[in-house]
Amino acid sequence: MIDIKLIRENPDIIYRAMEKRGEDRCSIEEVIALDNSYRQLLKEAEALRARRNTVSDEIGRMKGKPPAELIAEMRQVGDRIKQIETEANQIAAGLEDKLLRLPNIPADDVPVGRDAADNVEVRSWGERREFSFKPLPHWDLAEKLGIIDFQRGVKLSGTRFYVLKGAGAALQRALINYMLDLHIQKHGYTEIFPPFMVKRECMVGSSNLPKFADNLYHDAEEDYWFIPTAEVPLTNLHRDEIIAPGMLPLYYVAHTSCFRREKMAAGKDTRGIKRGHQFEKVEIYKFVAPENSDDELTRLLNDAEDICYNLELPYRVIQLCTGDLGFAAVKTFDIEMWAPGCEEWLEVSSCSNCGDFQARRANIRYRPDNESKPRLVHTLNGSGLALPRVMIAILENYQQADGSIAVPEALRPYMNTAIIK
RNA sequence: GGAGGGAUCGCAUAGUGGUCUAGUGCGGCCGCCUGCUAAGCGGUUGCCCCGGGUAACCGGGGUCAAGGGUUCGAAUCCCUUUCCCUCCGCCA
Structure with a gap:
């Protein structure tokens, strides 16, 4: 607000x-x-x-x-x-x-533009791999390996649902643990496991309501709202609080399932696991003093990039222009990984500084020192990272001529194997 | 789901219609005292909104879980909701 x-x-x-x-x-x-x-x-x-x-x-x-x-x-x-x-x-x-229903004010240094076409590439890392064979899209690879069951996903829950099986489920679990450990041990975040259903006022606090009710699943009987991202419960962790002097910054990381109706995107990306109604995500989140939020965004982005770098997956960082900026954000950087099979850049992370926008809605303040009045905190969020798309990138980048998948070096301790076949 | 009890200024408590502009203790802050620390003494004390002022501040309103009602007047009486506690039932 x-x-x-x-x-x-x-x-x-x-x-x-x-x-x-x-x-x-x-x-x-x-x-x-x-x-x-x-x-x-x-x-x-x-x-x-x-x-x-x-x-x-x-x-x-x-x-x-x-x-x-x-x-x-x-x-x-x-x-x-x-x-x-x-x-x-x-x-x-x-x-x-x-x-x-009014969106946030973009930061002065956000490039002005109409839509995604005006976004600006900030940097990229890693070489796109040269294949001696035609790389397959992940849905073909996964089907052949028997690690993702699309048909049974539809049988259970309908379109945009799938079942992970065997090494597919293990790969996701390994990635979750790997990402959590890295953010906790190397980047200093505290792990949170929040509820996946929240009250209406939480959705208002994080700014998903009232404007974006269309994208949310809702239990009308109890008025519970299913979280579309861990950003929602993490924002509300300190709702209606005054954070004591010396406590900021607070860094949190959470792995949660995320639930999205995807009404807006009906018919888009129906193939594979790129866009489902339910997916796993590791989210990093910060409560910081206003004067530090710009620097903290840079560091949050670096923390998310660190995963891509360590998994040795080529990626690029895009700064969103004013026309493409999310409702609550003052500034946002997306991280995209290259997927050689479906031949597209996949958005695996979106890192935003929301300034005091969510803090005002959720009434989250801090006291700089004992003598001063409470001030609104700044909140930042970023995916660190979204699981399905990282899995797509791994399957498609690490595929071999025989259809097997090499497990990224960093993930091997978590997978107990070097190859998925 | 059923029966009962409760929610008061950071914490602990007092307060059952007007002297409550919510008291007291602890904590916090400021000062005094004191070789240091502890103790002691004195003062002070939340949050939100509106108006005035460059500002420190001043004036007003609100805030005793939330919303509504009774009344000239509500922390106090009545109704609804939420949350917590105890017991019973159900349950991974």
Whole structure:
């Protein structure tokens, strides 16, 4: 959520930000109008309350019975307060809803652009492997090796579901443990295993609701929401808290299943395991002081890249332009791995600085030192990494002429084998 | 799922309609005292919103789990919801 005071005092900044994102500006005008009428009503209600407080206090001090006219007048004042407050609350709710649907302001150094075509490649690492044979896409490789069962996945749960079997399941498990260990031991993150179903207000805090309900699975009976990423529970870990002096930065890593309806992408990427309704992901997450968040994003990105580097999978880092930036982000870098079989760059990670956007929604603050007032933290998140796409990259990059897969060196201690055949 | 008990300022507690602008202890902060430490003495103390001011600050409103109700006035009475505890039932 954008600070209403900023919108009130510097609307030009917000207009410019929305323009860079390709959003229209009329919602801002509505916000400003609602904010004005709300504050007007609030002022009235507060003045009446101040009067009531004084008079009630006087009545309390009186020895005898208070005059009937005074009681009658105060009864009217009470009714009026109720009236104004009802109206004010309605306006406040409308204002809140509008504010919750406004995207974050991009950082100044984010390249301006319309869509993904205007994203900027920052760097790349590793050579694309030369094959002496035609590399197969992962669905063919996996089918032949019997490590992914697409048909039975559909039998169990329908389209966009699959079953990992034998070495397929083992490879995923090895990757999860490997990634967790690296982030915990080398990069200093603390492991978290959160719930996969959360309350509505968690989804609002992380900014998945109210705007993106279409992408979420929801249990209507209990009002539980299935997490589309560990970012949701991790953000809410410190919801409504004031983090004590000296505690920041906080680094968390979590492996969770992720659940996405993928309504928006109907019909896209239906082949293989690139885009499923349920997938595993290791997520890295930081709560930091505002002045450090830009540096912390660089380090978070490096931590995610470290996995790609150690698995010896060629990748590139892309900076998202203003038009492609996610709703909550001020700045985002994607990591893409090359998949020689299906011949495309796979997004395996998205690393974002959300500034104080989620912190304001989720009311997450910190105290710089004992004497100071609480301030909003900055939150950062990144995949470290998304499992199915890393598996695609491994299968397709490490395939051999006979259809077997060499296990990346770093993963062998976790797999107890050097080859999948 | 059933029956009962509870939720108060960081923590522990007091408070059953107006002297509560929520008291006290601990902790925190400031100062004094003291070879050092501990102890002691004095003062201070959360968060949110609105208005004024460059600012320290000042004025007002809100906040006793959340929302609603009764009342001139609610931490206190009533209703609903949430969470926690005890017992019973069910359960990996």
